[in-house]
Amino acid sequence: MSQAADLPLWAALPVAMLLVVGAGLALAGSIGLVTLKSFYDRMHAPTLGTTLGIGSILIASMLYFSVLQTRFVLHEILIGAFMVVTTPVTLMLLARAALYRDEREGNPDAPPRRPPPTKD
Amino acid sequence: MKRWFPYPLIGLGLALLWLLLTESVSTAAFLLATALALAGCGTLLRLRFPKARLRRLGSVPGLLRDVVVEVFRSNNAVARIILRPSREDARRSGFVRVPLDMRSPHGLAALACILTATPGTVWVDYDSTDGTMLLHVLDLIDEDAWVRIVKDRWERRLMEIFE
Amino acid sequence: MQHLVVAPIVVPMIAGAAMILAGDRRRRLTAAIGLLSTLTLVVLATILIGIADGPAVHVYRLGNWPSLFGIVLVLDRLSAVMLALAALLGFAAFLFSMGRWERAGVHFHPLFQFQLMGLNGAFLTGDLFNLFVFFEVMLAASYGMALHGSGVARVRAGMHYIVVNLVASLLFLVGVSVVYGVAGTLNMAELAHRMRGVTPHDRGLLETGLAVLGIAFLVKAAMWPLGFWLPPTYAAATTPAAAILSILSKVGIYAVLRVWLLLFGAAAGPSAGFGEAWLLIGGLLTIAFGSIAVLATQNLPRLAGASVMISSGTLLAAIGAGQAAVTGGALLYLVSSVLSIGAFFLLIELVERGREVGADVLAVSREAFGAGEEEEEIDEQEVVGVAIPGTVAILGFAFMACAVLLAGLPPLSGFLAKFAILSTLLASGGTGVPATSWVLMAALILSGFATVVAMLRTGIDVFWASPATRAPRIGLIEILPVAMLLLLCVALTVGAGPAMAYLQSAAERLHIPADYLQGVVSTPAGGPGR
Amino acid sequence: MELVVSLAIGVLAGSGVWLLLRPRTFQLIVGLALLSYAVNLFIFSTGGLRSGAAAILSPGETGTLGAYADPLPQALVLTAIVIGFATTALLLVVLLAARGLTGTDHVDGRERER
Amino acid sequence: MPDSLLLMALVGLPFIGAIVAGLLRARDAASGVAGAVALACLGLVWAAYPTVSAGGVLRAEFAWMPTLGLNLTLRLDGFAWLFAGLISGIGALVVLYARYYMSSDDPVPRFFAFLLAFMGAMTGVVVSGNLVQLVFFWELTSLFSFLLIGYWHHTAAARDGARMALTVTGAGGLALFGGVLLIGHIVGSYDLDAVLSAGDRIREHPLYLAALILVVLGALTKSAQFPFHFWLPHAMAAPTPVSAYLHSATLVKAGVFLLARLWPVMAGTDAWAWTVGLAGLTTLLLGAYIAIFQNDLKGLLAYSTISHLGLITLLLGLKSELALVAAVFHIINHAAFKCSLFMAAGIIDHETGTRDIRRLSGLNQSMPFTARLAMVAAAAMAGVPLLNGFLSKEMFFAEALTADVPLSPLLNVLPVAALLASAFSVAYSLRFIHGAFFGPAATDLPRTPHEPASWMRLPVEILVLTCIMVGLLPAATVGPYLAIAVRGVLGADVPYYSLAVWHGFNLPLLMSVIALAGGVMLYMLLQQRLKGSVEGAPLIRRIDAQRIFERVMVFVSWRLARRLEALLGTRRLQPQLRLIVGIAILAGAGAVWLRGFGPGNLPSTPVDPVLALIWMVGAAFALGTAWQAKFHRLAAVILLGGVGLVVCITFVWFSAPDLALTQLTVEVVTTVLLVLGLRWLPKRFQVAGEKGPEVLTRTRRARDLAIAIGAGGGLAALSYAVMTRVPPELLARHFLERAYTEGGGTNVVNVILVDFRGFDTLGEIFVVAAVALTTYALLRRFRPAADSVGIPEQQREQDGGAQHEDAVRPTADWLLVPFTLTRLLFPVMLIVAVFLLLRGHDLPGGGFSAGMVVAIAILLQYIIGGAAWTESHLRLLPQIWLGAGLLVASGTGLAAWFFGRPFLTTYFAYAELPLIGKVPTASALIFDIGVFALVVGATLLMLVALAHQSVRGHRSAPRRAAGRAGEA
Amino acid sequence: MSATLISAAVLVAQILLVAAMGCAALRVLRGPRAQDRVLALDTLYVNGAMLLLVFGVRTGTTHYFEAALLISLLGFVATAALSKFLMRGEVIE
Numbered sequence A: 001m002s003q004a005a006d007l008p009l010w011a012a013l014p015v016a017m018l019l020v021v022g023a024g025l026a027l028a029g030s031i032g033l034v035t036l037k038s039f040y041d042r043m044h045a046p047t048l049g050t051t052l053g054i055g056s057i058l059i060a061s062m063l064y065f066s067v068l069q070t071r072f073v074l075h076e077i078l079i080g081a082f083m084v085v086t087t088p089v090t091l092m093l094l095a096r097a098a099l100y101r102d103e104r105e106g107n108p109d110a111p112p113r114r115p116p117p118t119k120d
Numbered sequence B: 001m002k003r004w005f006p007y008p009l010i011g012l013g014l015a016l017l018w019l020l021l022t023e024s025v026s027t028a029a030f031l032l033a034t035a036l037a038l039a040g041c042g043t044l045l046r047l048r049f050p051k052a053r054l055r056r057l058g059s060v061p062g063l064l065r066d067v068v069v070e071v072f073r074s075n076n077a078v079a080r081i082i083l084r085p086s087r088e089d090a091r092r093s094g095f096v097r098v099p100l101d102m103r104s105p106h107g108l109a110a111l112a113c114i115l116t117a118t119p120g121t122v123w124v125d126y127d128s129t130d131g132t133m134l135l136h137v138l139d140l141i142d143e144d145a146w147v148r149i150v151k152d153r154w155e156r157r158l159m160e161i162f163e
Numbered sequence C: 001m002q003h004l005v006v007a008p009i010v011v012p013m014i015a016g017a018a019m020i021l022a023g024d025r026r027r028r029l030t031a032a033i034g035l036l037s038t039l040t041l042v043v044l045a046t047i048l049i050g051i052a053d054g055p056a057v058h059v060y061r062l063g064n065w066p067s068l069f070g071i072v073l074v075l076d077r078l079s080a081v082m083l084a085l086a087a088l089l090g091f092a093a094f095l096f097s098m099g100r101w102e103r104a105g106v107h108f109h110p111l112f113q114f115q116l117m118g119l120n121g122a123f124l125t126g127d128l129f130n131l132f133v134f135f136e137v138m139l140a141a142s143y144g145m146a147l148h149g150s151g152v153a154r155v156r157a158g159m160h161y162i163v164v165n166l167v168a169s170l171l172f173l174v175g176v177s178v179v180y181g182v183a184g185t186l187n188m189a190e191l192a193h194r195m196r197g198v199t200p201h202d203r204g205l206l207e208t209g210l211a212v213l214g215i216a217f218l219v220k221a222a223m224w225p226l227g228f229w230l231p232p233t234y235a236a237a238t239t240p241a242a243a244i245l246s247i248l249s250k251v252g253i254y255a256v257l258r259v260w261l262l263l264f265g266a267a268a269g270p271s272a273g274f275g276e277a278w279l280l281i282g283g284l285l286t287i288a289f290g291s292i293a294v295l296a297t298q299n300l301p302r303l304a305g306a307s308v309m310i311s312s313g314t315l316l317a318a319i320g321a322g323q324a325a326v327t328g329g330a331l332l333y334l335v336s337s338v339l340s341i342g343a344f345f346l347l348i349e350l351v352e353r354g355r356e357v358g359a360d361v362l363a364v365s366r367e368a369f370g371a372g373e374e375e376e377e378i379d380e381q382e383v384v385g386v387a388i389p390g391t392v393a394i395l396g397f398a399f400m401a402c403a404v405l406l407a408g409l410p411p412l413s414g415f416l417a418k419f420a421i422l423s424t425l426l427a428s429g430g431t432g433v434p435a436t437s438w439v440l441m442a443a444l445i446l447s448g449f450a451t452v453v454a455m456l457r458t459g460i461d462v463f464w465a466s467p468a469t470r471a472p473r474i475g476l477i478e479i480l481p482v483a484m485l486l487l488l489c490v491a492l493t494v495g496a497g498p499a500m501a502y503l504q505s506a507a508e509r510l511h512i513p514a515d516y517l518q519g520v521v522s523t524p525a526g527g528p529g530r
Numbered sequence D: 001m002e003l004v005v006s007l008a009i010g011v012l013a014g015s016g017v018w019l020l021l022r023p024r025t026f027q028l029i030v031g032l033a034l035l036s037y038a039v040n041l042f043i044f045s046t047g048g049l050r051s052g053a054a055a056i057l058s059p060g061e062t063g064t065l066g067a068y069a070d071p072l073p074q075a076l077v078l079t080a081i082v083i084g085f086a087t088t089a090l091l092l093v094v095l096l097a098a099r100g101l102t103g104t105d106h107v108d109g110r111e112r113e114r
Numbered sequence E: 001m002p003d004s005l006l007l008m009a010l011v012g013l014p015f016i017g018a019i020v021a022g023l024l025r026a027r028d029a030a031s032g033v034a035g036a037v038a039l040a041c042l043g044l045v046w047a048a049y050p051t052v053s054a055g056g057v058l059r060a061e062f063a064w065m066p067t068l069g070l071n072l073t074l075r076l077d078g079f080a081w082l083f084a085g086l087i088s089g090i091g092a093l094v095v096l097y098a099r100y101y102m103s104s105d106d107p108v109p110r111f112f113a114f115l116l117a118f119m120g121a122m123t124g125v126v127v128s129g130n131l132v133q134l135v136f137f138w139e140l141t142s143l144f145s146f147l148l149i150g151y152w153h154h155t156a157a158a159r160d161g162a163r164m165a166l167t168v169t170g171a172g173g174l175a176l177f178g179g180v181l182l183i184g185h186i187v188g189s190y191d192l193d194a195v196l197s198a199g200d201r202i203r204e205h206p207l208y209l210a211a212l213i214l215v216v217l218g219a220l221t222k223s224a225q226f227p228f229h230f231w232l233p234h235a236m237a238a239p240t241p242v243s244a245y246l247h248s249a250t251l252v253k254a255g256v257f258l259l260a261r262l263w264p265v266m267a268g269t270d271a272w273a274w275t276v277g278l279a280g281l282t283t284l285l286l287g288a289y290i291a292i293f294q295n296d297l298k299g300l301l302a303y304s305t306i307s308h309l310g311l312i313t314l315l316l317g318l319k320s321e322l323a324l325v326a327a328v329f330h331i332i333n334h335a336a337f338k339c340s341l342f343m344a345a346g347i348i349d350h351e352t353g354t355r356d357i358r359r360l361s362g363l364n365q366s367m368p369f370t371a372r373l374a375m376v377a378a379a380a381m382a383g384v385p386l387l388n389g390f391l392s393k394e395m396f397f398a399e400a401l402t403a404d405v406p407l408s409p410l411l412n413v414l415p416v417a418a419l420l421a422s423a424f425s426v427a428y429s430l431r432f433i434h435g436a437f438f439g440p441a442a443t444d445l446p447r448t449p450h451e452p453a454s455w456m457r458l459p460v461e462i463l464v465l466t467c468i469m470v471g472l473l474p475a476a477t478v479g480p481y482l483a484i485a486v487r488g489v490l491g492a493d494v495p496y497y498s499l500a501v502w503h504g505f506n507l508p509l510l511m512s513v514i515a516l517a518g519g520v521m522l523y524m525l526l527q528q529r530l531k532g533s534v535e536g537a538p539l540i541r542r543i544d545a546q547r548i549f550e551r552v553m554v555f556v557s558w559r560l561a562r563r564l565e566a567l568l569g570t571r572r573l574q575p576q577l578r579l580i581v582g583i584a585i586l587a588g589a590g591a592v593w594l595r596g597f598g599p600g601n602l603p604s605t606p607v608d609p610v611l612a613l614i615w616m617v618g619a620a621f622a623l624g625t626a627w628q629a630k631f632h633r634l635a636a637v638i639l640l641g642g643v644g645l646v647v648c649i650t651f652v653w654f655s656a657p658d659l660a661l662t663q664l665t666v667e668v669v670t671t672v673l674l675v676l677g678l679r680w681l682p683k684r685f686q687v688a689g690e691k692g693p694e695v696l697t698r699t700r701r702a703r704d705l706a707i708a709i710g711a712g713g714g715l716a717a718l719s720y721a722v723m724t725r726v727p728p729e730l731l732a733r734h735f736l737e738r739a740y741t742e743g744g745g746t747n748v749v750n751v752i753l754v755d756f757r758g759f760d761t762l763g764e765i766f767v768v769a770a771v772a773l774t775t776y777a778l779l780r781r782f783r784p785a786a787d788s789v790g791i792p793e794q795q796r797e798q799d800g801g802a803q804h805e806d807a808v809r810p811t812a813d814w815l816l817v818p819f820t821l822t823r824l825l826f827p828v829m830l831i832v833a834v835f836l837l838l839r840g841h842d843l844p845g846g847g848f849s850a851g852m853v854v855a856i857a858i859l860l861q862y863i864i865g866g867a868a869w870t871e872s873h874l875r876l877l878p879q880i881w882l883g884a885g886l887l888v889a890s891g892t893g894l895a896a897w898f899f900g901r902p903f904l905t906t907y908f909a910y911a912e913l914p915l916i917g918k919v920p921t922a923s924a925l926i927f928d929i930g931v932f933a934l935v936v937g938a939t940l941l942m943l944v945a946l947a948h949q950s951v952r953g954h955r956s957a958p959r960r961a962a963g964r965a966g967e968a
Numbered sequence F: 001m002s003a004t005l006i007s008a009a010v011l012v013a014q015i016l017l018v019a020a021m022g023c024a025a026l027r028v029l030r031g032p033r034a035q036d037r038v039l040a041l042d043t044l045y046v047n048g049a050m051l052l053l054v055f056g057v058r059t060g061t062t063h064y065f066e067a068a069l070l071i072s073l074l075g076f077v078a079t080a081a082l083s084k085f086l087m088r089g090e091v092i093e
């Protein structure tokens, strides 16, 4: 923690704020995961963390290390990029799987089945 | 040129990836970055990664800005929904079918990323026979409004870039 | 020249890797590499036995790091003998496998080489964690060997084998890490030094760790009641695998001999003799259970497995007696029993092949060769050699030799080995021979009797009561290794004097490991050569 | 902190052993995985717990135990993780093979008659 | 001829002859070799006569295991000389006899080989100058007699007889071994001379009784003494020459030989008299009594042998030197008449096809010459005057009257017993002769009897002649040899005895007469009874020692053993694991309890609330995993993933970034592996409203819970204890100090892995390789269970039964976007892998985690793109990666040899490259690249092999269905 | 001042993140269906990555960055495999 003492206040303030906000968003998302009623609703909740939540913390980290090491520390961008690209894969697969199971079990949550497309 | 740089933008991205990872801007790093980017594009070629015909790159920054704004907005909205369970009864979530004109896999992928990155919407399914996408929306007030949002705000601009 | 010490590890290592690169389809090349490697190992072991026969141990510093913190290999008489046993058994099993078994599944040969590499590494290393690693190499390959050929029995027994050994490996890790956390070193010699200086309230903790470590060794040595996995596994494994596995339980014994005597030997100060009584009691119980198991089965492979338990028990009890002279006798017993059990495992298949001509073999080969759609079908005619005249007589003689060896009856080395243990056990006690010595004597004699009864029963059943309608078809390459191992036992009988002298001095140096400690710790601490 | 970590090790080991003693192969493999975690943490912890002291030197430096966490247990854990991973994979395949050949997922390859 | 050569030849020739005979094919050659060897041995024995007769002892000693006091000591004194003569002499006769007895269909070379080997072993017993060596040859005689008795092993009788003989005599041999060890312990040497000179020490030692019992057990079993007599009659299943040899002069005489040999040191005590004397007395009577009622000629001879050996044993049991003389004398006599009788019985069997006394009759007419010979021999057996048997019997009577026995009642019993036994012996001798040779000529014999070949009769003639000559002129014929033999046992203290036919009218003579008359009367009285078909002796017919023996053997060695094995062992996994874990806990706890340990020397670090909280989550995951693993496997996998993540965070928390990276990648691959496996496991549902577990199950669970808590608590306590102390000197110090300066890397963990302890890593990658090869081999033969063969129902429904024919493109729309994204991620992951690999030596990373990242990248393509698609677009060759990785890593180690350095010595330097500048080049990096390649190859090999099961399953499912339809 | 501020923020952020992990864990444990658990595991991975990033700020070193990077890049592979299993009954077709 000794390094943090070298940090000027102008940087420390936003860093602190971003950290707390990011963590707060992640928590909010996770709370949603617990409280929301249906699976499809819950699916939305974690995206709070995967977008703005982690984004804030990444920016905080970039800012913190850049100021501390007096150079541009940008590799955190990669994590953001990876998050953006990977999250849809999981979510789409999961949503599709849930949809399939709901359809099969005739759950009211699932959207009405469309007439099977005639392939000719 | 095409043969050596089948995916110029991706190649650039890969080179950037290397430079960011190593946090270095030395000659060696650049050389290695180039080599790796080339090799990476080579693997993509083997994987038959579709080549994009990119047009109107100028509209990309605007799109990104809108995405960021939208992310902020919907984060806020969803956070409110989650943290105020009292209004839970008033909220209705549901599926929306959006007919898409876009067929480019890149465009569709980008659209999926955008929709997933904005809390409140999840891309659920896609039907290639008629190009409809099934979207789940957390706070579904007006289905047509959502169709319009998707088509106007995102699809049109993505089609400009990718098709 | 100095690299000879590491060569027994390097040779199979390179051979196995090369075999993988060559691919499983190039059988000739793979077999040639295998033959070259196993033969080289035999030659190496012979040379190393000579080298080790001197006052000083030979220390090999891997990576050229000082022996204090690098990994060292240590060659002394015991490791040389164990290397030789592994090499001989490996060579025999390799030859035998060329008869048919190498084709029962893919990647037999590289796994075989890794097995030898693991064994040799375990016998050479002077580092506790490295011992773990080589245990794992050996076990990983042995899993492959035990499962080679697949099939219900093998997989069922193999699963138990794997699970039990995984648990034992976890115990090993716990033990090793306690040693590091309390004594701060992994080098066995250095640990032995530090054991003397450990503060009293750390000593208990260190010994706790070593006790857990000991359990891991004893599981591998198949001490009762930790060794129930052994008979089914060995019985289910394909023949060459079982033969090479039969030395695996001896690795547990080796570890006890090496580590326990180094750390808890007479010179170990306050820790001397820690757990000695338990080794003795456990060994006796193992002998008892092994004898019961020997009697309770008419199935030859299981009988062999139970014999392995008896031999483990005998060795543990002899070590537990805590006298160098007895340990010397135990080493002779170890050599004799490894060779004879190896021969017996190889022989069993040949015998059973003749017994129900066709049926058994067909079942095995259908299971082994026929089922896999990608596996090539093998023509029986091509696989089995031409029947040699007198095959049955040869098998009968070999069987009798094995029976005599396992039961410890004259005229082969088994008798001399038991005599060596017992006479030293009684001789060293003076007038006050402890009661446990009498119990051990009775156990050894009675277990021999149990083996006689069991072997007699099955032997008569196999060879006399249901004689083969026609001689089993056995390749020369299959009978050769059996003959080789048995002839080695004969050689051991004839040359018992020099062998005993060598082993006796090995045992003395195990009990008073000054040479070992001196050799490892005082090895010139040169930095890496750059 | 030591207490927390040792409790953690205890919980992992206890859960692992419980599963280890269950009759189904899947329980067994999961139990072994939990036990491996426990043991890996155990090895790791023998070097003592130091936060923020990764044993990464600056070029030219001769490190000391005062400044850095003990790297040796870490190296040992690494080996243990790798070996554990390999053996878990093997065990999985073996139990699948056993299940295929025997038709049951009981650890003995046959259902226990009551 | 030097002594040593003579003795070596005496013992060695038969063995060499055995090998030669065994290798021969021709019948005559084999018997010729055997005869030559026997005669040569006889010649050698004769050559030793001058020395022995002068009271000398031939000795030869060869070092064998000198440190343990076991040398090959050959020692021929008078006693051994006598036996050696009997063995080779009678051996020669038996060989001659057997040459004509054995059928040409029999594989006689084997027969003669065994016979010669047995002869060698027997000679070895008698010339052993070392007790251990004696045991050595003793067991050999058991072994070769086993082979001889079981020679006709296609008959059950031969098998049973052989087994019983070996079981009993082998066990006795082991007891003798024990006894010899005790004697060796008492005397301090196994050398016979040393033992013989330590008589007092032995008799006064507290272990004397134990040694005595063990030795006597050996002798009694071998000599077929009560209660171990039962094996001998069954050994009659052997070919008659074998019986003639084994039961007259050799095998069974080994027991009495031993008793006589050790007589000077062990006899003379009450214990000796009780054990040896009583056994002999019982056997004498019992054997003679049973012999009368035997219908089989050989059976009769067998029991008579038992009885006569009982006589000898009884004599040896008496505390009298004269009795010993009588015993030795009777040994000689018995050999002569019994051998000839066996041969005669064999001739009868050979010529008539039966040995049943009830069927035989009047052979006197068809084979008169044989009949005469047999009559003389039988008379000798009966103790008729002027024959050799009479002389030793008379000595016995004299001893029975005067013996010094421990208990006075026995003194009264002994003469009566002697008389009775003698009468019995007359009776059975009569029965033998009368039954076979007299009466009307039998008509229903299998073969028409006639005299045998004269060569076959020659040995009988020689033996019978001996009986007569000894009987007539004892002092002139056998006298000197007996004297030599007795002196061999007793040394200078040979008592006076007289070998004369006539000692005047005395009590022994009277007893002889009474016995003769009584025997004749007894036989006449029993005539009627003996013709009846009831086999066996009255009163004790029901007590069949053999059946008792078999029953006991079956019970002890089979039923009891099985029961005990089931009780003391298990073949189930759970009890085994319970034991291992339980014993480990006990071992650890026991050590702590016994030794105790004090507090650590490190203060506890303050609790970090964050990590504590994280571990609350982690503990929930762990307990949840344990809870869910039975019914919700997928949940368990997910929960396990949670545990993995928490462990990973813990590694980061306590300064182990390399571990965190490795743990993460392993976590991902393990999860995928487990899920891949789930498909092949049976569906398991928790049935709602299922009855609670039975009481037994609940107790078992409670016990398991206790073990689990014990293990967890134990490990927790142990880890706490270890964590709170630091040893004064840690190995790691050196690593930290030298990692950069000598290892060339700043990431100390990596330097340890690839350099300081690179050998561990090298071993570790071979573990991974072995496991990968094993899983691959196993999966090649993978057969899914019936219920998991089919295509999962999801796929059946989603695909509407249509198969993916176009495997090159994943068709499903729902995979369209993920497919695009994951392909894009492929090069990204590869570059991250290269990054981790290259920086490993200096910063967190390294070959292992890099390899795992590549494997995961490919795995992802498999998951999203499908196996067929991925393989048609990426050439993977996992085995090449695997092999190359191993070779590169070990080759790096090997390269050091070429610079004269030990294996795995690393090299590093900074190379100047144009444009790029200074580049660190370390051989450790090449080593790490080997690790990398291996990990890629091994992980892919395992995962791909597992993944392919689905593909294979799909291919084979329709085929199987078709096959089933075809069968129906 | 900065040190206090940062350490307080780090502590708060970490506790919030652990709480988030706890919520995710709750969902993993509770289910009720497999997709809920998988979703929760994915969330857990993301929360874990964030926790590591905050830990990086706390210790002031970038040595732990790659761990977070790997979570973000590879964590989804496990959840993708699980989802694929739910959807198709097997992971690799």
Ligand code: NA
Pocket: A044, A047, B115, B116, B117, B118, B119, B120, B121, B122
């Ligand atoms: Na979204």
Ligand code: NA
Pocket: C180, C181, C182, D046, D047, D048, E722, E723, E724, E725, E726, E727
């Ligand atoms: Na410690």
